[in-house]
Amino acid sequence: TPVDACDFTVFGGTGDLALRKLLPALYLRDRDGQLPEGFRVIGVSRADVDDDGYRALVADALREHVVAEDLDAAVVERLLDRLHHVTLDVADVAAWHQLHDRLKDGAASDDVIRVFYLAVAPGLFGTICEHLDEAGLVTERSRVVLEKPMGTDLATAQQVNASVGRVFEESSIFRIDHYLGKESVQNLLVTRFANTFLEPLWNSRWVDHVQITVSESIGVGERGSYYDRSGALRDMVQNHLLQLLCLVAMEPPTYVDRETVRDEKLKVLQALRPMTPELVDRDTVAGQYTAGLCDGSPASSYADEVGHASSTETFVALRTEVQNWRWAGVPFYLRTGKRMPERVSEIVVVFKEPPHAMFPHSEGPTEPNRLHIRVQPDEGMRLHMTAKEPGPGGIRLRPVSLDLSYATAFGGRSPDAYERLLMDVVRGNTTLFMRRDEVEAAWTWVAPILERWSQPSHRPRKYPAGTHGPVAAVTLIERDGRSWQETE
Numbered sequence: 080t081p082v083d084a085c086d087f088t089v090f091g092g093t094g095d096l097a098l099r100k101l102l103p104a105l106y107l108r109d110r111d112g113q114l115p116e117g118f119r120v121i122g123v124s125r126a127d128v129d130d131d132g133y134r135a136l137v138a139d140a141l142r143e144h145v146v147a148e149d150l151d152a153a154v155v156e157r158l159l160d161r162l163h164h165v166t167l168d169v170a171d172v173a174a175w176h177q178l179h180d181r182l183k184d185g186a187a188s189d190d191v192i193r194v195f196y197l198a199v200a201p202g203l204f205g206t207i208c209e210h211l212d213e214a215g216l217v218t219e220r221s222r223v224v225l226e227k228p229m230g231t232d233l234a235t236a237q238q239v240n241a242s243v244g245r246v247f248e249e250s251s252i253f254r255i256d257h258y259l260g261k262e263s264v265q266n267l268l269v270t271r272f273a274n275t276f277l278e279p280l281w282n283s284r285w286v287d288h289v290q291i292t293v294s295e296s297i298g299v300g301e302r303g304s305y306y307d308r309s310g311a312l313r314d315m316v317q318n319h320l321l322q323l324l325c326l327v328a329m330e331p332p333t334y335v336d337r338e339t340v341r342d343e344k345l346k347v348l349q350a351l352r353p354m355t356p357e358l359v360d361r362d363t364v365a366g367q368y369t370a371g372l373c374d375g376s377p378a379s380s381y382a383d384e385v386g387h388a389s390s391t392e393t394f395v396a397l398r399t400e401v402q403n404w405r406w407a408g409v410p411f412y413l414r415t416g417k418r419m420p421e422r423v424s425e426i427v428v429v430f431k432e433p434p435h436a437m438f439p440h441s442e443g444p445t446e447p448n449r450l451h452i453r454v455q456p457d458e459g460m461r462l463h464m465t466a467k468e469p470g471p472g473g474i475r476l477r478p479v480s481l482d483l484s485y486a487t488a489f490g491g492r493s494p495d496a497y498e499r500l501l502m503d504v505v506r507g508n509t510t511l512f513m514r515r516d517e518v519e520a521a522w523t524w525v526a527p528i529l530e531r532w533s534q535p536s537h538r539p540r541k542y543p544a545g546t547h548g549p550v551a552a553v554t555l556i557e558r559d560g561r562s563w564q565e566t567e
């Protein structure tokens with residue numbers, strides 16, 4: 080279904096995020112007929128390019144970032160025709176009339192939906208919102224999209240939220256966590272709540288523990304200066320991993336509706352066991368990669384990549400609990416890192432052993448049931464169970480798996496998270512976006528870890544590039560008699 084006509088303004092329109100993710104996503108939505116006539120995309124940046132220069136830049140980006148078989152010359156032309164560029168330093172008050180003139184001219188009217196996508200550093204969010212307001216560009220049908228990082232701690236997140244909140248209502252603020260736009264993540268909700276067989280088992284009575292792994296094989300590359308001030312806890316755990324945890328642990332919302340889903344996620348964040356200094360020391364591990372072999376090639380150490388010795392963590396493993404009726408006593412183990420052996424995001428729910436061993440004399444290994452939810456790549460699910468190996472002899476048990484591969488089951492291309500999320504913004508649907516209180520609850524929970532890790536005596540443990548992180552991350556889970564599941 081096509082969305083309504085919209086002026087989609089991207090601040091940072093010539094940046095990496097815009098060219099690599101946002102414009103390819105808009106192109107693919109246009110290709111599927113979702114962008115109506117009159118849908119305009121206005122790139123705003125400091126780059127000295129006119130409309131034609133911007134179109135050339137975007138044409139190159141589409142060639143680079145959209146797979147060849149999805150490129151259709153006629154649609155590319157159609158998208159390029161929608162594009163405009165306004166050269167503007169957002170801090171320069173006198174220059175803002177250019178954006179004002181651009182939005183007010185042509186076919187657009189004040190009634191058209193206006194999206195202001197802030198693909199710029201968060202330090203500019205407040206300034207941009209203020210100037211949008213002063214220029215009279217914020218209408219009832221305007222929305223603002225904020226990219227991560229949403230602050231660097233609770234205080235800065237509150238500042239960002241307050242400055243944006245002075246201009247936009249909460250219902251018009253879209254805080255992107257692109258993990259929430261992934262098909263497999265949305266399917267997690269469907270699997271849990273549109274079926275009956277899992278939910279009765281989805282609790283401390285039957286679940287032994289939950290693991291969430293988000294690993295990357297790349298290092299920090301070009302992002303070194305940003306990353307060194309952030310680290311894996313801020314960059315990945317506070318947002319993506321905690322959002323995944325919320326979707327695994329939340330109670331069934333009454334409807335899949337923006338507020339009820341977010342209300343339930345918030346309750347999970349508020350139920351996370353608060354970290355104390357002792358728990359930080361016991362239940363968290365920070366790591367940093369040293370030189371090693373990754374994807375078969377030599378990889379430099381983090382310190383070499385950023386050009387100096389650093390105490391920033393590139394790996395985090397932690398253990399936590401959701402302290403409520405459903406999950407009491409069930410550990411949730413989270414880990415994420417760079418320069419790990421592969422790029423994979425996976426949630427594993429490990430069930431308890433059967434209450435009674437009926438096959439004591441059977442041969443063969445038995446393993447607890449496990450549900451692997453593959454978030455990326457190759458989205459899908461795999462349920463591990465135990466079966467009898469066929470044969471006339473005694474009973475021999477063998478682990479087998481039931482597989483659901485999205486690509487095989489549904490065919491076709493799985494849309495990128497941004498495609499879904501950008502259309503939700505235009506439609507005004509905030510369900511898959513983080514609400515202010517969620518972001519602040521997540522910062523509140525990580526605050527004691529940040530505090531403890533900021534002590535001068537704290538040093539991340541080293542791990543060679545291409546490995547699963549420091550040995551301490553293995554100890555963290557093995558001391559509970561469990562082990563990290565191999566991602567599949």
Ligand code: NAD
Binds near residue numbers: 090167168200201228
């Ligand atoms: P980038 O450096 O590639 O691009 C920055 C863009 O902002 C450019 O178009 C630049 O002209 C514009 N800009 C900067 N200062 C400006 C000003 N004062 N006035 C007007 N325009 C200005 O950065 P990026 O990688 O595209 O990232 C943008 C933001 O999005 C960052 O905060 C980043 O942390 C966040 N982010 C990026 C990614 C990604 O994949 N690149 C992913 C998630 C979040």
